[in-house]
Amino acid sequence: MSMATARFTPWPRGWSRERRSTATMASAVVLMLVVLWGLARALAFAPEPIGSNAQAFADGARVTVELTVVSGLAGVVLGILAGLGKIARVPPLRWLAEFYVWVIRGTPLLIQVFFAYFALPALLPFVKLEEFGWGCVALALNVGAYNAEAIRSGLLAVPKGQVEAARSLGMNRWYTFIDVTLPQAFKIALPPLVNNIVALLKDSSLVSTIGLVELTGAADLLRSKTYLPIPSFVTSASIYLLLTTVLTHFSGAVERRFDIEDKLG
């Protein structure tokens, strides 16, 4: 995922790897905020019908980013839990995790979005959420199942001797997991996790079907209003591209942070 950013190091030569990584992550976050904040102003200069609808695209982009951040973070936590569940020694935990991954990966995301929005409120009447909330539930559950596979393989790839070393130092299971196993597993799982998060950003377009006006929804509204599909979708696609580029930039810096052997150059 670091293809575009691998050779790009705008930071002073003397800076350490951590410092460069932190700087890149910070700059990516700032860039994302600048994009969200400046999009309406920049698009206002675009020819019609985009110029007069700049704010709709900017609002849509903001919703898309919010969906991605919320369900992405929840999806990583779900992925860790389900990944741990898949290698658990207690059979019911393993079954539960395997069932979850099996169902989610074997059914279409669009069905999951519909199910979350139309069926879950009836099944869980005490949970009061809006479109955004149910959309996040569907997306988080979906990306969580894919993350589980990545985390599981990462956990299995950490050598047994690492756990033995930590345990022989008297560290309990919790510290062994948090300080020794998880950071190493996370590093191994990072490239597939990044793929999943970038896919999530694009797949979030499916929640436009439950009436959520994110980037795709905004473009489609404009198309139906103006009968001008080309500028509507070219604009939204361009904004997606911009967002995935910034996200890739950010995740490249995260990978770099874990790259203590300097393999990425």
Place this chain on the structure above:
Amino acid sequence: MTADTGNGTDVASESKMPASPLITVENVCKSFGSVQVLEDVSTHFNAGEVAVIIGASGSGKSTLLRTLNRLERHDSGRIVVDGIEVDDDHRHLDALRAEVGMVFQQFNLFPHLSVLDNVMLAPRRVRKLARPQAEARARELLERVGLAAHAHKYPFALSGGQQQRVAIARSLAMQPRVMLFDEPTSALDPEMVKEVLDVMKQLAQAGMTMIVVTHEMGFAREVGDRILFFDRGRIAQDAAPEIFFGAQQDERVRAFIGQVARA
């Protein structure tokens, strides 16, 4: 080594007397599937003693070492370390492992942590030391194993010998009562063996209780107080080095020493 890490410094001189043993092993048996690797092993280790365990691979010597801190569980028999029963009780286990340091053949340093953080981690998590204290102790230990200048490097940037010395410092940071060494030089290039053995020698001289599984006969002879020879899951011989390497009656042992010496 000064008194703060060399537990048993004062006990060392008394260790030849029949004090109550630090570690007691009684009738321990262990099988992997149908293969019995430990057959009714009984022995004890005193504080301040350096016991060297030798024997062919597969003779059960590493397995015995690993049962002492429960990295392997024994099927039957009894092991008591410093008054702590070695069993499945988690409180026993964490207490036990905090008192028993272990050095592995493959070093097993934490690759994602700097040398300094490797040494500081367990004292901070288990002994609840504050960062400055843990760091001071870690730096002092790294100084002792000759790696003070490498504190901020990551393990991958060190040679095997340096990594193993960090691993020894990491164990010592927990101020263990006893140190277990599981073939600590077997994965090293020949020119790095000496630097690790030198650190171990220094540790033995400071009075640390050590149980060492090794093929280094020179070290066994020079540093060991006792040689335990393992053969097919049993302690075939338990003798002082001058007797073991000197007037050796047993043909198999003579053959083994000859093979290892040639290797």
